[in-house]
Amino acid sequence: MMKQVGIHAIVSLITYLVTIAFSFRAVRGLRIDQLFKKGHTFEIQVFLLFISIALGFLVGQFILALVDQSLALKMLF
Structure with missing residues (x-):
């Protein structure tokens, strides 16, 4: 049982990262x-990262x- 939980956790982590x-x-x-003001590259990068994490998670x-x-x-059969 615990081995199945561990395998599920590894598969979940790999799926999320991919x-x-x-x-x-x-x-x-x-x-x-x-959408951003000129010269705000850090904010653009953070926004891209957060959007990517949210979309990848979903x-x-x-x-x-x-x-x-x-x-x-x-289980039906």
Whole structure:
């Protein structure tokens, strides 16, 4: 039982890190710098980081919930 919890934790961490990395690459393609004043590069970078973390977390949650629910389907049979 404890081994399954550990495996689930590792899979969750890897899923979150991968989805955050993908969302960071996707968000970098947006022209967000037009929303900020000139010369505020640190604020733009922090905003991109936070948006990437939020989007990656949501996508990761969706993927993990989808996997958990699909594994729970075997309880029907």
